[in-house]
Amino acid sequence: MTSQPFHHGNLRAVLLERAEAVVRERGADALSLRELAREAGVSHGAPRSHFIxxxxxxxxxxxxxxxxxxxxxxxxxxxxxxxxxxxxxxxxxxxxxxxxxxxxxxxxxxxxxxxxxxxxxxxxxxxxxxxxxxxxxxxxxxxxxxxxxxxxxxxxxxxxxxxxxxxxxxxxxxxxxxxxxxxxxxxxxxxxxxxxxxxxxxxx
Amino acid sequence: MTSQPFHHGNLRAVLLERAEAVVRERGADALSLRELAREAGVSHGAPRSHFIxxxxxxxxxxxxxxxxxxxxxxxxxxxxxxxxxxxxxxxxxxxxxxxxxxxxxxxxxxxxxxxxxxxxxxxxxxxxxxxxxxxxxxxxxxxxxxxxxxxxxxxxxxxxxxxxxxxxxxxxxxxxxxxxxxxxxxxxxxxxxxxxxxxxxxxx
DNA sequence: CAACTTTCTAGACAGTGTCTAGTGTCTCCG
DNA sequence: CGGAGACACTAGACACTGTCTAGAAAGTTG
Missing domain, CATH: 1.10.357.10 (Tetracycline Repressor, domain 2)
Incomplete structure (x- = not known):
């Protein structure tokens, strides 16, 4: 839980949650997959497993x-x-x-x-x-x-x-x-x- | 007029016209300044003189x-x-x-x-x-x-x-x-x- | 325990917006 | 007429993006 396990576990849910916050605060145009990945502590390609x-x-x-x-x-x-x-x-x-x-x-x-x-x-x-x-x-x-x-x-x-x-x-x-x-x-x-x-x- | 003079002359108008076409056909998200510049036959930095x-x-x-x-x-x-x-x-x-x-x-x-x-x-x-x-x-x-x-x-x-x-x-x-x-x-x-x-x- | 699937990493690529320094062209004023 | 300054543009750089790939790690299932 502290050090990231290889499997994040609930990356999809985290991405959705953070993405909604970004959209709410800065608009849909400001949403960046890579930034989301960074915030979640995963590599930039990780979101692709959940959202093509x-x-x-x-x-x-x-x-x-x-x-x-x-x-x-x-x-x-x-x-x-x-x-x-x-x-x-x-x-x-x-x-x-x-x-x-x-x-x-x-x-x-x-x-x-x-x-x-x-x-x-x-x-x-x-x-x-x-x-x-x-x-x-x-x-x-x-x-x-x-x-x-x-x-x-x-x-x-x-x-x-x-x-x-x-x-x-x-x-x-x-x-x-x-x-x-x-x-x-x-x-x-x-x-x-x-x-x-x-x-x-x-x-x- | 045929071969591009250094000054395009009405770049601004051309950009606006083409940009509107792009928005109409593919939406505002699909609008690219560089693509517009290419279509107009000017360098990628040229639009900056007209639109910051x-x-x-x-x-x-x-x-x-x-x-x-x-x-x-x-x-x-x-x-x-x-x-x-x-x-x-x-x-x-x-x-x-x-x-x-x-x-x-x-x-x-x-x-x-x-x-x-x-x-x-x-x-x-x-x-x-x-x-x-x-x-x-x-x-x-x-x-x-x-x-x-x-x-x-x-x-x-x-x-x-x-x-x-x-x-x-x-x-x-x-x-x-x-x-x-x-x-x-x-x-x-x-x-x-x-x-x-x-x-x-x-x-x- | 072995095969398989899912989830993730890491690297690469093409493309983007924006900034900067410099150059060609036009305009206007002395 | 000529020079100076404003303007329009070029060309290169930078950081960033989404997407694709091959492969490794972890979980799942038989």
Missing amino acids: DRQALLDALAVQGFDRLTERLRAAREAGRSFEDRFHRLARAYVGFAVDDAALMELMFSMKTTGSTPAVADAAGRMFDVLGDALAKGSTTPPHPVDGERFGLVFAAAVQGAAALVTTGRVSREQGERIVDDAASMLLRSELGARVLGGRSDAR | DRQALLDALAVQGFDRLTERLRAAREAGRSFEDRFHRLARAYVGFAVDDAALMELMFSMKTTGSTPAVADAAGRMFDVLGDALAKGSTTPPHPVDGERFGLVFAAAVQGAAALVTTGRVSREQGERIVDDAASMLLRSELGARVLGGRSDAR
């Missing part, structure tokens, strides 16, 4: 990020006491994550990462599923599928956009939260929202 | 991108025949730009670019100003400043988010346009929208 590519490491980070965001969204969904409450909680959880982990968020949604591996696409899909499920569960009558999807997409866009405005420094975090609150309120009170909700505004 | 940094080149590209987007938004605003029409045209112009120049868009809104130079921040500011002005011009009575800003931010968020969903391949371009259309309609018919419009729904 630099991009493979970034992909793994993105998957981890999506999974963590998914978990937070799930928690927000559970904590919601009404449909509207759940709605606002989801939005805030999403924006909060985007603000706290802005660099990671940028990585997760960068073109080279998002489209690269099925694993990343799947993780992103699971995240969006939670968003969609949370909406579907709200209405007593199953929502019209088309309306439901449109509704979910507009919601996703608003939240994603608010997050982008915040992370790029265009608006403050408080403004970002107010944006999603406003957007959520508008959505719920719109015609489309009414149809999705099946005529009720406070389903449980 | 790799980042400086990227910043210049971002400024160019913001300016072009600003121009398109202006055109959309002029073409609009009613407030609602103008609204939809702006949204579609924004999403259209984001789709056609996805990689450039990603560069423009990346953290390292957005926050780096005043020049970039200014260019981004001008773009958002056009968005904001277009909204302010719509209402006959000057909108309540606070409501107007909230309105504009929600709009910007929706549009930006829809663009992000499209550029990351999550939804198709058609879906993206429907999202912004839906969002625009909801916004216009919301309480907040009504207040901003001063009670009218079709101001000219």
